[in-house]
Amino acid sequence: MGRRGRQRLVGPFILPALILYTLFFVYPALEAFRVSLHDWTGFGGNMVYIGLGNYKEMLKDNIFWGSLWRTLFISLAGGIGIFALAMFFAAIFQRNLRGRKFFRALIFFPNVVPGFGLGLIWQFIYNNNWGPLSGLLQLVGLGALDRVWLGPEHIIQSLTVAVIWTYVGYYMVILTAGIDKIPPSYYEAAILDGASEWKMFFTITLPMIWDVLAVALALWMVGSLKIFDLIIATTFPAPPTSTYTLTIYIWATAVGTYTPVFRLGYATAMGVVLLILVVVAVGITRFLMRREAIEY
Amino acid sequence: MATRTTVSWRYRLRNVPYYAFLFLWAAVTIFIFLWLIESSFKTNREVFGSAFSLPATPLQAAAANYGKAWKLAHMNVYFTNSVLVTAVSVLFVVAVSAPAAYALSRVSFPGNTLVTYYFIAGMGLPFQLILVPLFVLLTKLHIADSLQGLILTYIGVSVPFTILLLTGFFRTLPTELEDAAAIDGCSEFAIFWRVMMPLSGPGIITAAIFNFVHIWNEFLLAMLIIRSDNLRTLPLGIMNIRYSMQYTADWAALFAAIVIVLIPNFLVYLALSERVMSGLTLGMGK
Numbered sequence: 078m079g080r081r082g083r084q085r086l087v088g089p090f091i092l093p094a095l096i097l098y099t100l101f102f103v104y105p106a107l108e109a110f111r112v113s114l115h116d117w118t119g120f121g122g123n124m125v126y127i128g129l130g131n132y133k134e135m136l137k138d139n140i141f142w143g144s145l146w147r148t149l150f151i152s153l154a155g156g157i158g159i160f161a162l163a164m165f166f167a168a169i170f171q172r173n174l175r176g177r178k179f180f181r182a183l184i185f186f187p188n189v190v191p192g193f194g195l196g197l198i199w200q201f202i203y204n205n206n207w208g209p210l211s212g213l214l215q216l217v218g219l220g221a222l223d224r225v226w227l228g229p230e231h232i233i234q235s236l237t238v239a240v241i242w243t244y245v246g247y248y249m250v251i252l253t254a255g256i257d258k259i260p261p262s263y264y265e266a267a268i269l270d271g272a273s274e275w276k277m278f279f280t281i282t283l284p285m286i287w288d289v290l291a292v293a294l295a296l297w298m299v300g301s302l303k304i305f306d307l308i309i310a311t312t313f314p315a316p317p318t319s320t321y322t323l324t325i326y327i328w329a330t331a332v333g334t335y336t337p338v339f340r341l342g343y344a345t346a347m348g349v350v351l352l353i354l355v356v357v358a359v360g361i362t363r364f365l366m367r368r369e370a371i372e373y
Numbered sequence: 374m375a376t377r378t379t380v381s382w383r384y385r386l387r388n389v390p391y392y393a394f395l396f397l398w399a400a401v402t403i404f405i406f407l408w409l410i411e412s413s414f415k416t417n418r419e420v421f422g423s424a425f426s427l428p429a430t431p432l433q434a435a436a437a438n439y440g441k442a443w444k445l446a447h448m449n450v451y452f453t454n455s456v457l458v459t460a461v462s463v464l465f466v467v468a469v470s471a472p473a474a475y476a477l478s479r480v481s482f483p484g485n486t487l488v489t490y491y492f493i494a495g496m497g498l499p500f501q502l503i504l505v506p507l508f509v510l511l512t513k514l515h516i517a518d519s520l521q522g523l524i525l526t527y528i529g530v531s532v533p534f535t536i537l538l539l540t541g542f543f544r545t546l547p548t549e550l551e552d553a554a555a556i557d558g559c560s561e562f563a564i565f566w567r568v569m570m571p572l573s574g575p576g577i578i579t580a581a582i583f584n585f586v587h588i589w590n591e592f593l594l595a596m597l598i599i600r601s602d603n604l605r606t607l608p609l610g611i612m613n614i615r616y617s618m619q620y621t622a623d624w625a626a627l628f629a630a631i632v633i634v635l636i637p638n639f640l641v642y643l644a645l646s647e648r649v650m651s652g653l654t655l656g657m658g659k
Contacts, residue, residue, distance in 0.1 A: 098495060098532040191589070191638070213425075328593070
């Protein structure tokens with residue numbers, strides 16, 4: 078601290094990152110707000126100012142509301158599944174199980190695989206004619222449970238299962254790291270007092286990892302609203318509108334899944350809505366987690 | 374002594390359901406990937422037959438599938454593009470982020486907190502928001518549909534996460550060495566380059582691995598920016614195969630293509646899984 082000449086470093090050290098980040102990320106993001114106020118039918122055509130027209134159109138757009146609903150479903154139902162499982166895995170890894178490292182690495186593995194590849198695998202798994210899921214159900218005589226997994230009625234549940242399987246490892250690793258930092262003496266003292274495992278989980282583990290859990294939840298809310306590769310690959314190349322999430326609808330409106338649509342202003346306005354959703358979701362998560370922490 | 378054995382025996386017995394669940398989860402995951410690999414050793418007729426039959430002519434079928442994916446579907450070209458884009462992007466994003474993170478985490482200057490927040494705010498920005506303006510920008514700069522455009526975009530969007538991760542890491546390093554070097558008359562740049570960088574190996578490598586995984590797998594921005602077939606990266610390559618399958622229905626070659634994309638990830642992960650996982654929490658610790 079206070080060494081002379083130190084502050085002269087700051088400019089040259091920060092500027093390259095600042096310029097690249099601002100030009101290729103922040104500038105387009107800010108420009109998006111302006112574009113969202115226009116009607117624009119193609120990169121060659123002219124932008125026509127329509128004020129809040131795009132946002133008003135969204136209110137009456139059934140595909141938008143359907144996409145929004147599916148996005149929130151994956152976020153909430155997927156989130157409950159992921160955090161219940163991640164917490165469970167993290168808690169049982171406390172028990173010095175054999176092969177702990179192997180299981181941890183395996184559960185995390187889908188997170189380092191291209192989402193588009195995973196989505197195609199799931200597309201095949203859920204295929205009714207030759208996929209292994211339907212095949213397995215027939216094989217064990219549960220053919221009655223077979224469903225049109227990727228049809229409009231069931232796709233949202235099918236996608237949520239794929240999402241949980243893919244991302245649970247990520248949050249498990251974060252929660253495990255939090256649990257590993259709890260001093261073992263806390264548990265030793267509790268065991269001497271005769272506390273049950275459930276009691277220890279709720280009175281030691283949970284309060285001690287509360288901050289980590291809050292960050293993990295916020296990360297999930299941001300991440301889940303933005304999931305794209307996995308979902309579009311599962312329904313590629315022609316996702317019906319009844320299976321859209323917000324990210325898919327934005328993509329389809331901006332450039333089209335395989336026939337160009339080019340409603341650039343409308344797509345960007347939905348991008349703005351997605352950003353607002355992210356900010357609100359993080360705000361709500363932090364608010365809920367903070368209140369609980371004070372209560373404790 | 375006797376009671377102790379009973380307790381540990383009981384304790385172990387209570388682990389049985391946990392093991393059962395872990396084995397079930399592991400079995401499903403392993404099954405999915407093994408089955409993917411097995412399918413790439415099948416002919417299309419077998420793929421569309423029973424889901425659980427074994428391939429009759431695995432070697433011939435694999436040669437045909439992988440050959441088709443590699444040559445006919447241009448995976449060889451996509452692979453080269455992916456390697457190039459990922460290597461250059463990772464190199465540059467770490468090269469610009471490390472000094473910035475160093476200055477932000479270890480030098481106090483007016484506006485430090487503000488600039489840090491400015492960088493980290495980017496983590497909340499969805500790519501869907503920037504699609505249209507980014508494409509307009511790249512077109513104006515004459516780098517739309519080019520690997521340069523894709524690389525510059527990847528650097529820009531990867532800066533927030535990399536800076537978050539590295540500032541978290543730099544904060545954990547001791548200040549004594551810096552102070553000692555300064556007293557010895559080291560220039561501030563020399564302190565960064567000769568003293569701090571050698572200490573930062575683990576943080577820099579973790580940042581590089583993370584960016585490798587993200588950029589190697591990235592799909593949305595690549596799909597937006599790249600139009601020409603000879604510039605496609607691997608995720609776009611498998612998209613293209615799936616797309617053309619509307620006419621060919623060649624699932625076997627698609628599986629082979631997916632396996633090709635997975636191999637580098639799997640090898641990197643096999644060698645570095647602990648580091649990848651520990652890196653997750655690096656940016657979060659205060």
